[in-house]
Amino acid sequence: MKISFIGHSCFLVEEGSYSLLFDPFITGNPTATVKVEDLKPTHIFVTHNHGDHKGDALEIAKATGAKVFTTNEIGDEFKNNGIETIAGHIGGKAMTEFGSVKFFQAFHGSGIEGGHACGFIVDIGGKKIYHAGDTGLTKDMELLRREYIHVALLPIGDFYTMGPEDALEAVKMIKPKHVVPMHYSTFPAISQDPEVFKKIVENSTETKVMVLKPGQSIEL
Numbered sequence: 001m002k003i004s005f006i007g008h009s010c011f012l013v014e015e016g017s018y019s020l021l022f023d024p025f026i027t028g029n030p031t032a033t034v035k036v037e038d039l040k041p042t043h044i045f046v047t048h049n050h051g052d053h054k055g056d057a058l059e060i061a062k063a064t065g066a067k068v069f070t071t072n073e074i075g076d077e078f079k080n081n082g083i084e085t086i087a088g089h090i091g092g093k094a095m096t097e098f099g100s101v102k103f104f105q106a107f108h109g110s111g112i113e114g115g116h117a118c119g120f121i122v123d124i125g126g127k128k129i130y131h132a133g134d135t136g137l138t139k140d141m142e143l144l145r146r147e148y149i150h151v152a153l154l155p156i157g158d159f160y161t162m163g164p165e166d167a168l169e170a171v172k173m174i175k176p177k178h179v180v181p182m183h184y185s186t187f188p189a190i191s192q193d194p195e196v197f198k199k200i201v202e203n204s205t206e207t208k209v210m211v212l213k214p215g216q217s218i219e220l
């Protein structure tokens with residue numbers, strides 16, 4: 001699978017005929033390297049309703065017909081706009097054309113009354129990706145060990161989410177094969193050096209850290 005980092009918490013995962021777009025914050029994102037109209041995903045994932053995650057999701061879904069995965073209350077706006085929306089909830093799993101999507105708890109505001117923020121465990125092509133969304137460190141992450149995560153996309157920016165030291169503890173609990181850090185250095189409040197995170201993780205775990213600049217891709 002090809003994983004492209006678009007910037008902040010936005011990734012495009014391509015596998016076969018599927019292209020999965022996570023947290024498409026393009027407009028107003030000083031690090032974004034693509035134009036909204038250039039994104040043609042088959043599926044869109046929205047972890048929560050904060051502007052730096054929901055971003056341009058509605059506009060892209062309208063333009064492309066991509067299906068949207070998000071939690072129930074956040075899904076209403078998409079449904080009301082005629083978007084095919086898979087609005088599950090924490091702990092649930094949806095079977096999909098490409099595999100499955102499980103909604104995992106994220107310890108963070110949802111940005112909508114009565115709603116929940118989430119992370120996603122996406123099984124595609126027999127490999128699991130965990131996009132953590134925005135979250136603080138929780139012991140619940142131990143539950144992810146039995147998912148055998150191939151690549152975990154984890155926030156390291158601190159202030160709004162885990163910082164590098166807590167993200168290291170998350171890696172120790174999850175034990176993914178690879179980690180790509182996200183949600184850092186987009187704004188001054190979340191300024192971090194991802195190479196420091198890479199060093200502390202690779203010095204104390206078996207996990208490989210792939211640091212991507214916005215616009216960079218890897219095959220995993």
Ligand code: NI
Nearest residue numbers: 048050108134
């Ligand atoms: Ni947030």
Ligand code: MN
Nearest residue numbers: 050052134160
């Ligand atoms: Mn955020």
